[in-house]
Amino acid sequence: xxxxxxxxxxxxxxxxxxxxxxxxxxxxxxxxxxxxxxxxxxxxxxxxxxxxxxxxxxxxxxxxxxxxxxxxxxxxxxxxxxxxxxxxxxxxxxxxxxxxxxxxxxxxxxxxxxxxxxxxxxxxxxxxxxxxxxxxxxxxxxxxxxxxxxxxxxxxxxxxxxxxxxxxxxxxxxxxxxxxxxxxxxxxxxxxxxxxxxxxxxxxxxxxxxxxxxxxxxxxxxxxxxxxxxxxxxxxxxxxxxxxxxxxxxx
Amino acid sequence: xxxxxxxxxxxxxxxxxxxxxxxxxxxxxxxxxxxxxxxxxxxxxxxxxxxxxxxxxxxxxxxxxxxxxxxxxxxxxxxxxxxxxxxxxxxxxxxxxxxxxxxxxxxxxxxxxxxxxxxxxxxxxxxxxxxxxxxxxxxxxxxxxxxxxxxxxxxxxxxxxxxxxxxxxxxxxxxxxxxxxxxxxxxxxxxxxxxxxxxxxxxxxxxxxxxxxxxxxxxxxxxxxxxxxxxxxxxxxxxxxxxxxxxxxxx
Numbered sequence: 001x002x003x004x005x006x007x008x009x010x011x012x013x014x015x016x017x018x019x020x021x022x023x024x025x026x027x028x029x030x031x032x033x034x035x036x037x038x039x040x041x042x043x044x045x046x047x048x049x050x051x052x053x054x055x056x057x058x059x060x061x062x063x064x065x066x067x068x069x070x071x072x073x074x075x076x077x078x079x080x081x082x083x084x085x086x087x088x089x090x091x092x093x094x095x096x097x098x099x100x101x102x103x104x105x106x107x108x109x110x111x112x113x114x115x116x117x118x119x120x121x122x123x124x125x126x127x128x129x130x131x132x133x134x135x136x137x138x139x140x141x142x143x144x145x146x147x148x149x150x151x152x153x154x155x156x157x158x159x160x161x162x163x164x165x166x167x168x169x170x171x172x173x174x175x176x177x178x179x180x181x182x183x184x185x186x187x188x189x190x191x192x193x194x195x196x197x198x199x200x201x202x203x204x205x206x207x208x209x210x211x212x213x214x215x216x217x218x219x220x221x222x223x224x225x226x227x228x229x230x231x232x233x234x235x236x237x238x239x240x241x242x243x244x245x246x247x248x249x250x251x
Numbered sequence: 252x253x254x255x256x257x258x259x260x261x262x263x264x265x266x267x268x269x270x271x272x273x274x275x276x277x278x279x280x281x282x283x284x285x286x287x288x289x290x291x292x293x294x295x296x297x298x299x300x301x302x303x304x305x306x307x308x309x310x311x312x313x314x315x316x317x318x319x320x321x322x323x324x325x326x327x328x329x330x331x332x333x334x335x336x337x338x339x340x341x342x343x344x345x346x347x348x349x350x351x352x353x354x355x356x357x358x359x360x361x362x363x364x365x366x367x368x369x370x371x372x373x374x375x376x377x378x379x380x381x382x383x384x385x386x387x388x389x390x391x392x393x394x395x396x397x398x399x400x401x402x403x404x405x406x407x408x409x410x411x412x413x414x415x416x417x418x419x420x421x422x423x424x425x426x427x428x429x430x431x432x433x434x435x436x437x438x439x440x441x442x443x444x445x446x447x448x449x450x451x452x453x454x455x456x457x458x459x460x461x462x463x464x465x466x467x468x469x470x471x472x473x474x475x476x477x478x479x480x481x482x483x484x485x486x487x488x489x490x491x492x493x494x495x496x497x498x499x500x501x502x
Contacts, residue, residue: 104480106472139475177497179430220487221357221496224390229355229483236471236484237491245472246428 009037010046010054010137011068012144017052021070022060034064041065046074048136050144053077080108080143081243082190084164085235087112088197089120089150090227096131098228103135103145105235106244107193112150117199123150153205157212163189165242166215169234171200173219181216182241189214193238195230260288261297261305261388262319263395268303272321273311285315292316297325299387301395304328331359331394332494333441335415336486338363339448340371340401341478347382349479354386354396356486357495358444363401368450374401404456408463414440416493417466420485422451424470432467433492440465444489446481 011033015023025033033039041060045068048054054075059065085107089095102110110132112123128147136144165187194209201209209215220233239245262284266274276284284290292311296319299305305326310316336358340346353361361383363374379398387395416438445460452460460466471484490496 101480101483104474104476105484106474139477141474175496178491179497219496221490221494223355223357223392225355226390229352232352232480232483233356233487236487239472240429240488240491243472245426245470246430 008044008046008056009033009039010048010140012133012137013047013049015049017047017049017055017070019055019070019072023047023057023068023070025061025066025068030061030064030066033059034061039065048142050142051077054140054142075142078142080106080141080145081239083107083235083238083243084109084111084190084192085231086156086192086194087227087231088115088118088195089123090198091120094228095120095123096127098231099128099131100135101228101232102235103132103141104139105232106141106239107145107235108143109146109148111148111156111192113153113156113194114150115153115197115205116202117197119197119199125149154208157208160192161189162213164214165189165191166209166212167191167193167218167234167238168209168212168215169193169195169220169230170206170209170217171196171219172206173217175219175222178218178220178237179241181218182238185216185242186214187242191238191242193234195227195234198227259295259297259307260284260290261299261391263384263388264298264300266300268298268300268306268321270306270321270323274298274308274319274321276312276317276319281312281315281317284310285312290316299393301393302328305391305393326393329393331357331392331396332490334358334486334489334494335360335362335441335443336482337407337443337445338478338482339366339369339446340374341449342371345479346371346374347378349482350379350382351386352479352483353486354383354392355390356483357392357490358396358486359394360397360399362399362407362443364404364407364445365401366404366448366456367453368448370448370450376400405459408459411443412440413464415465416440416442417460417463418442418444418485418489419460419463419466419468420444420446420471420481421457421460421468422447422470423457424468426470426473429469429471429488430492432469433489436467436493437465438493442489442493444485446478446485449478 043059047057053073056071057068060067085102089112294310298308304324307322308319311318336353340363
């Protein structure tokens with residue numbers, strides 16, 4: 001894992017980025033850079049928009065920085081593995097945390113699905129998007145993951161591309177070597193990693209899941225994991241077995 | 252991963268546990284059971300002490316539950332893998348979180364080490380112990396991990412058993428298949444998993460680490476991970492490759 005760079009803050013902007021361009025900063029960005037980080041005109045930041053790579057920029061503005069002049073590209077645009085994180089939403093702060101962690105682990109889409117024992121009844125999709133941006137800014141990720149609206153598990157199962165690999169984190173699976181479970185798994189159509197609610201799936205939900213054509217049951221060890229821990233653990237194992245941790249070109 | 256049981260709270264107590272024994276609950280436990288969970292005399296809880304396994308107990312007490320009568324054993328005592336989590340401490344809430352996550356992942360000891368770029372200057376060891384107990388209660392872990400006092404990295408390196416495997420999560424390691432890195436690693440003397448501060452190790456610290464006899468460098472993918480995410484990810488990969496996730500008897 002590359003080192004966190006504490007010196008250059010990284011900002012997501014929506015505007016096109018190219019050498020010589022000037023970017024107007026919004027009020028939140030001005031406030032964050034000027035009042036929280038105490039940066040001023042002449043200081044350097046990094047910027048990305050999800051399309052044009054990462055750029056070095058110089059702040060400008062009279063009192064507080066309210067513009068940035070784009071200087072030069074520091075990294076070309078890259079992509080994310082075709083890895084969707086499908087999950088029963090948690091409440092409030094724990095959902096924020098889980099979203100940030102999934103982004104750090106390199107997922108390209110977040111799909112909340114509601115199940116019979118899902119604890120959170122409402123999902124704030126805008127807040128999920130803000131957490132995606134914050135995690136990407138902090139962790140040097142240049143592509144923003146897609147955030148989907150919540151939908152019932154059955155509806156997602158009925159409409160998903162069932163040629164995708166489904167990694168079903170199944171608390172009733174016998175403990176078995178996760179690497180052996182992935183032997184022969186075909187990830188070329190993409191991978192969905194599914195983590196259920198902390199109360200588990202209902203029996204009819206499990207039956208429906210196990211009927212999917214390309215399903216791998218993943219047991220995450222002999223101890224109980226909270227859902228946010230299971231997210232990071234499952235994604236680490238999947239990235240190691242199938243994703244871009246072992247093979248830098250597996251995108 | 253077994254399911255979280257939301258119906259029976261699990262309590263750590265220090266007293267010996269055996270059928271027919273009565274256990275006095277302390278004020279915090281009485282308050283938690285009576286006022287937070289709204290349990291009363293006659294309700295059931297699970298208890299463990301780290302030595303005698305897990306027991307079902309019936310609450311007693313006039314106004315609020317202040318005693319528990321031990322009924323029968325629900326699980327025998329088990330152990331934890333010989334897996335030490337060695338880490339540069341974080342500040343406050345993020346340290347609480349990291350400790351809880353490491354416990355969920357099944358470590359048997361927590362060893363804070365200070366490094367040149369460690370952010371937290373003080374470590375509240377009592378608070379770490381409280382987090383160990385809380386995570387064990389919530390996640391059904393019957394053994395409490397040891398909590399060590401913080402010490403400088405160099406002193407730990409000078410006194411550790413260097414026959415133990417050291418998994419060094421090295422942000423400067425080239426991206427490589429983590430499973431290949433563990434091929435041939437000897438974990439029979441125990442395993443230390445080391446995660447540095449978010450600012451990285453100093454050059455002389457890295458040089459010292461790479462001189463250890465049984466060291467495996469672990470790269471955790473191409474993206475930056477926060478230290479708490481790296482903890483769960485590294486422990487998931489280590490438990491899969493060497494620990495008790497793949498082989499239930501690897502203790």
